[in-house]
Amino acid sequence: MAELMTIARPYAEAVFALAKEEQTLAAWSEQLANLAAITNDAAMQDVLNDPSRTEDEILGIYAAVMGEGLTEQGKNLLTAMADNKRLPALSEVAEQFEILKAEEEKRVRATVVSAFDVTDEQKNKLSAALNAKFDAEVEISYEVDPSLVGGIKIKVGDWALDGSALTQLNKLGAAIAQ
Template sequence: MAESITIARPYASAVFAIAQEKGDMQTWSELLAVLAQCAESSEIQAILDNPAVSDQQAVDFLAGITGELNADARGFLLLLAENNRLMLLPEIAELYEQLRAEAEQKLFADVITARPLTDEQKSKIAAALKKRLGKEITLSESVDESLLGGAIIRAGDLVIDGSALGKLNRLASAIS
């Protein structure tokens, strides 16, 4: 996976530059999301990997699924097809979204708690992260009862482990 992310990075940067130049970041987000889903489908992978399918046919096939593609999107997909990189569309979409969030000063944060958060708690966490990181925060929440209490917050490269389980593990490490 790390290798595919490395290979996908220049393509994501290129498509992001096109989207930013044309002021069309949302449209590209939607298109890349659909294309990523297509590339993850085993049935579509079989068609795209088939040596009897030309690069142009592969692009036309994807265009048929996604709807009409503009010239930039067609050119981008043709470049991917010519370089045997269509299967990297999920990684390209993920990297594109990271670039877009960074450009828009947005950050996605995952909050894992032992029990569901109230709306007030979510607001306080988002406000604290915004103050600390200087970006708009979008929270996603999940529950993991094995944490016992507290929360684990992942926002970009930042990880804050304030869970009871994490504290117990740190205590056990300090004692031994």
């Protein structure tokens, strides 16, 4: 995973710089999402892993599936990645691009896991607090995990907060065991 991220980052950054310069972030976002979906398809995985397939055959499959949705610059990206045997990293390129796009648009994604359903009032307070903390529009997805016993876990990118009762009980148990 870390290796794919390292491989994908320069491609994502180059595409992002181009998309930003040409003000085509949304179009590139859609194109990369479609290319990633093609790459993740089980049949396409077999094609990518088949040593008898030529680069032109593989690029032809992408072009045929994408049709008019594949721009000339998209073809150039595919060609560059194929030349360097990096096509399997296309999904990660799309993910890295979305992260850069979200940062540019001052949007952040967060996941909140709670032991119980979060009320609308609690959602509003969490949203306001996270928007202020990250100085961005935070898109929050909520999950319920009764095993937490109580409290919440919040994850935003690399930042995490674990205020669950389960974690506190585990820490207490570890302290007692020593």
